[in-house]
Amino acid sequence: MKSDYMAEREASLEIAIKLFLDDVASRPAEPQTCSRCGNEMEYLETTFMLFGTDSCWNVLLPICRCEPNGAPNKERNHGRN
């Protein structure tokens, strides 16, 4: 039956997501530097909850606030048509 197949796929996806979040959440926050500006990244504490389960994870996401000013300059033309 097709629905069994889908349920199986969803279950394995759920396991994969859980394993991924378990791994990410258990990692210590290592100091990282921004590849764009070279400053140390800040960490944003984020909670992930998996829909349909009562599992949740606290994950630290490295962020840098330089992005708006440091974004690649699209006005730069390397060649014109």
Ligand SMILES: [Zn+2]
């Ligand atoms: Zn940066």
